Amino acid sequence: MQIYLPIAELSVNALLILMLGGGVGFLSGLFGVGGGFLMTPLLIFIGVPPAVAVGTQANQLVGASVSGVLAHWRRNNVDVKLGSVMLIGGAVGTGLGVWLFGLLQKLGHIDLVISLSYVLFLGTVSSLMLTESVRAIVKGRGAPVRSKLHHHTWLHGLPFKMRFPRSRLYISALLPAFIGFVGGVLVAIMGIGGGFLLVPAMIYILGMPTALVAGTSLFQIIFTTGLAAFLQAVGNQTVDIVLALLLLVGGVIGAQFGTRAGAKLRGEQARALLALMVLAVAVKLAVDLIIRPEDIYSITLPVIR
Amino acid sequence: MTRRSRRLLALPVAILAGFCLWQASRPAWAQSLVADLSSHLIAITTGFTGTDVVLFGAVDGDGDVAVVVQGPEGEVTVRRKGRVAGIWMNVEDVAFARVPAYYNVAVTAPLDGVVPPTVLQRHEIGLDYVRLLPEKAKLTPEKLAEFRAALIRNKQRAGLYTTEVGEVSFLGQRLFRTRIYFPANVATGTYTASVFLIRDGDVVSAQTTPLLVSKIGFSANVFEFAQRNSVFYAILGIMLAVTSGWLAGIVFRKS
Numbered sequence: 192m193q194i195y196l197p198i199a200e201l202s203v204n205a206l207l208i209l210m211l212g213g214g215v216g217f218l219s220g221l222f223g224v225g226g227g228f229l230m231t232p233l234l235i236f237i238g239v240p241p242a243v244a245v246g247t248q249a250n251q252l253v254g255a256s257v258s259g260v261l262a263h264w265r266r267n268n269v270d271v272k273l274g275s276v277m278l279i280g281g282a283v284g285t286g287l288g289v290w291l292f293g294l295l296q297k298l299g300h301i302d303l304v305i306s307l308s309y310v311l312f313l314g315t316v317s318s319l320m321l322t323e324s325v326r327a328i329v330k331g332r333g334a335p336v337r338s339k340l341h342h343h344t345w346l347h348g349l350p351f352k353m354r355f356p357r358s359r360l361y362i363s364a365l366l367p368a369f370i371g372f373v374g375g376v377l378v379a380i381m382g383i384g385g386g387f388l389l390v391p392a393m394i395y396i397l398g399m400p401t402a403l404v405a406g407t408s409l410f411q412i413i414f415t416t417g418l419a420a421f422l423q424a425v426g427n428q429t430v431d432i433v434l435a436l437l438l439l440v441g442g443v444i445g446a447q448f449g450t451r452a453g454a455k456l457r458g459e460q461a462r463a464l465l466a467l468m469v470l471a472v473a474v475k476l477a478v479d480l481i482i483r484p485e486d487i488y489s490i491t492l493p494v495i496r
Numbered sequence: 497m498t499r500r501s502r503r504l505l506a507l508p509v510a511i512l513a514g515f516c517l518w519q520a521s522r523p524a525w526a527q528s529l530v531a532d533l534s535s536h537l538i539a540i541t542t543g544f545t546g547t548d549v550v551l552f553g554a555v556d557g558d559g560d561v562a563v564v565v566q567g568p569e570g571e572v573t574v575r576r577k578g579r580v581a582g583i584w585m586n587v588e589d590v591a592f593a594r595v596p597a598y599y600n601v602a603v604t605a606p607l608d609g610v611v612p613p614t615v616l617q618r619h620e621i622g623l624d625y626v627r628l629l630p631e632k633a634k635l636t637p638e639k640l641a642e643f644r645a646a647l648i649r650n651k652q653r654a655g656l657y658t659t660e661v662g663e664v665s666f667l668g669q670r671l672f673r674t675r676i677y678f679p680a681n682v683a684t685g686t687y688t689a690s691v692f693l694i695r696d697g698d699v700v701s702a703q704t705t706p707l708l709v710s711k712i713g714f715s716a717n718v719f720e721f722a723q724r725n726s727v728f729y730a731i732l733g734i735m736l737a738v739t740s741g742w743l744a745g746i747v748f749r750k751s
Contacts, residue, residue, distance in 0.1 A: 195544045195680070197715035198722055202545050202680035250733045257741030299575050299586045307583075417734050424730035428722050432733050433715075439737060443744035480583045486653075487577040487584070488646030493570025493597050493683065 198431035199243045205437060207237070212441020216255070219442070220449020221456070222465040223259075223405055225252050225412065227383030228313060228472060230438070231305075239434070240492065241302060245292070245382030246429035250420035251438045252384045256413040258443060263406025270357040270403050274410040276364050277371030277389075281415040284375025289422040292380055299491075306476050308381055313473035316387055321466035327459040358399045358407075366397055371411060378419045384412040387469065528556040529701040531563075531691040536705070538678055539712035546680045549707065551689055552673040559695040560604045561664045561672050562621050565707070567598030567656075568685030571631070574643045574650075590643040591631040597683040599626055599651070602662030602674040611697050619692055619699055623648055623657060655679040684709050 194205040211233055219226035227248050234244035263269055295301040349363035370392045374385035389408040393399045399407070424430040453461060531553025538547055551563055572595040578587035601622055608622075616625045628644050635643075651657035656679065664674040676689070687707040692699045711719050722729045 193543060193545045193680075195540060195542050195715050197711065197718040200681065200683075250737050252737075253734055254737035254739075254741035254744075257738050258744040259741075261742070261745035299573065299589055303583075303585045417737075420734055420737075421730045424722070424733060425726045428726060430722070430730065430733050432718060432722075432729070432736065435733060436736065436740075439740045443740055447744065447748045482584075483579075484577060484584055486646070486649065488643070488650060489575050489577070489586075490647055490650040491573040491575070493568075493572050493595060 194433065194437075196239075196431050196434050198428065199239045199247075199434060201238055203237065203434075208434065208437040209441040211237075212251075212438040213445035214441075216442035216445025217449035217452070218445075218468070219255065220446035220451075221453040222449075222461055223453070224386050224465065225255055225259075225384035226442070227252050228309070228381070228387065228469065231382035232309070232472065232476070234434075239431075240429075241305060242292070242296060242423075242427060242429040243431055243434075245305075245380070246420065246423035246427065247431045247435045247438070248382035249378060249416045249423060250430050250432075250435045251442065252378075252416040253413055253420060254439045255442055255446065256384060256409045256416060258446065260406060260409045260413060263409060266406075268403050268406035269410050270355060270399070270407045271410065273355045273358055273360070273367055273397075273399070274407045276353070277367040277374070277407075277411045278414050280368030280371030280373075281375035281378075281411055282418055284372035284377075285379050285415050285418045286375075286422065288376040288379025289419060289426060291376070292423075293427065295380075303480075305381060306480055308377070310473050310477045310480065312377070312381075312388055313469050314477070316391065317466045317469035317473060319391070320462055321470060324459045324462040324466060328463060358397075358403055360397065360399065362397060367393075370396065371415070374408075374411065375415045375419075378412075378415045379422070384409075384416055386412060529561075529691060529693045529703055530554055531689075531703050531705065533689055533705055533707060536707055538682070538707070538709040540682075540684065540710065540715060541713050542715050544680060544715075546682070547678050549676045549678065550673060551676060551691070551705075552671070553691060553703075554670045555672065555693055555701075556670070557695075559693050559700065560607065560610070562604075562607065562619075562692045562694060563600075563602045563662075563664055563674050563676075564619070564621055564690045564692070565598070565600040565676050565687060566596040566620070566690075567683055567687050567709075569594040569596055570683075571595070572647065574647045576643070576646070590635065590639070592628050592643075592647060593631050595628055595647065596626065597656060597685070598678070598687065599623065599657045600662065600676055601658055602664045602676070604664045604666060604672065606661070607694070611694055615694075615698055619690070619702070621692065622661065654681060656681070656683075678709065682709055684711055 192205045193202050195202045215226040215230045231244050231248045235241050260269065292301065295304050349365050351364045352361060353364040354361050370389060374389050377383060377385040377388065386408050390404050393404045393408060394401060420430055531551060534550035555561065571591060571593055573589050573591045575586040576588040577584045580587065607616065616622055620626050628647060630640060648657055652659050662674060664672050666672050687709060688704050689707055690702060690704045693701040
């Protein structure tokens with residue numbers, strides 16, 4: 192069934208989009224990530240203009256994060272105070288990211304920056320995750336080694352200290368705000384929630400309890416993706432509601448099956464699989480950057496004056 | 497005004513009147529070409545997957561017929577990638593002003609060698625003769641040719657420029673017809689279908705018919721809404737996402 196996307200100005204097979212949404216939703220449910228890092232490149236691959244892919248994906252992620260946060264909220268696994276501080280940084284980052292996106296688009300480097308940031312961030316995070324989870328699998332079911340509960344580094348010497356009772360932390364507010372800021376920039380430029388980067392940062396830099404990390408990062412992602420979707424829709428008119436709706440329907444259903452399947456996987460196995468998948472995306476994009484493109488010339492969409 | 501000056505004015509007025517009369521009578525004997533389209537409006541609806549438009553017409557004698565369909569013009573930037581530190585990135589760009597978004601040409605017989613290039617150039621008949629001018633004039637001819645060819649190649653890959661010259665077929669002596677395909681990714685705007693009658697290496701008659709490509713129905717409403725009330729559109733989009741996420745959370749709660 193062909194359907195014309197009014198903003199992307201493209202005719203696509205509705206079933207294909209539903210299946211893409213379902214497949215990515217399944218994986219995101221399985222691993223507890225947003226799945227934006229898979230969906231945005233896939234959308235660009237089927238011919239959706241990068242700007243529309245990023246804008247629409249941000250909108251879609253709002254829905255995915257809401258449904259994710261609900262589950263964590265019921266278990267009381269959301270630190271609203273810390274999430275709100277992250278959000279302040281996130282809002283600034285998103286605003287900057289949307290502006291940067293427009294600027295890079297004008298200069299003709301947006302595709303390169305999207306690809307490079309994917310390779311850099313996805314490559315680094317997935318390699319770290321893969322080595323860590325493989326080590327855990329090899330070691331068997333041994334508990335993760337923790338040398339010290341509380342490292343004292345220069346990070347703790349930063350000003351504006353704040354108490355976060357839910358996470359039992361007493362840290363500088365600048366830290367979560369900065370992590371949120373980085374996440375916000377990524378949302379706007381890469382069309383991803385940034386969970387794969389936020390989660391390790393919150394565990395290793397902030398030292399948050401692992402149980403609270405997923406819910407709190409999702410809580411923050413709802414608002415950064417929402418803001419990104421809003422700014423992209425108002426500033427660049429690049430949110431395609433029809434495409435977003437198709438992705439949402441597919442994604443929401445896929446995620447539920449993914450969550451059930453995920454319950455059967457052991458933590459380190461799931462992490463290793465996720466890391467492999469993310470690494471595959473990063474390698475694919477890296478190879479595309481290095482090998483000679485089929486046509487070294489490209490054209491922009493016409494600008495009517 | 498004196499009588500003398502009034503008489504002086506009478507002469508040009510008479511000439512002008514005579515010219516107008518001659519102009520008005522001219523089509524009576526110069527109407528050597530008539531043509532029309534099967535449809536003047538291409539409606540992009542939700543189920544739009546591309547469409548054919550038939551152009552048909554009649555001529556008063558022999559000669560070749562060429563049909564050129566061009567789309568709305570806009571500025572297009574052509575970028576060339578180069579290898580920088582092992583990575584392929586855009587290193588050079590040339591902006592072309594007034595590039596037609598769509599270009600299609602069809603002829604009854606090949607025109608190369610029959611019609612002088614200057615004539616083809618004037619009427620933009622054939623991809624080699626489409627007017628694609630760079631914004632800045634300071635470009636070497638080789639570079640311009642290179643970027644121009646790249647622009648055409650990219651447009652062809654998108655299915656928006658013809659890859660081969662189409663065929664205008666004659667039905668008997670006088671009637672001709674041709675089929676023009678518009679792909680699903682066609683841009684909205686005003687198009688022109690120009691028909692040329694060519695005799696002895698020159699265009700003896702021409703006619704231009706407008707054609708409108710427009711979004712209709714649901715997709716048009718969504719597009720309009722997104723452009724005009726972008727704030728409400730943005731809020732609606734987010735509400736839609738929040739609601740479906742919320743619903744999913746409730747429906748699948750038991751799991």
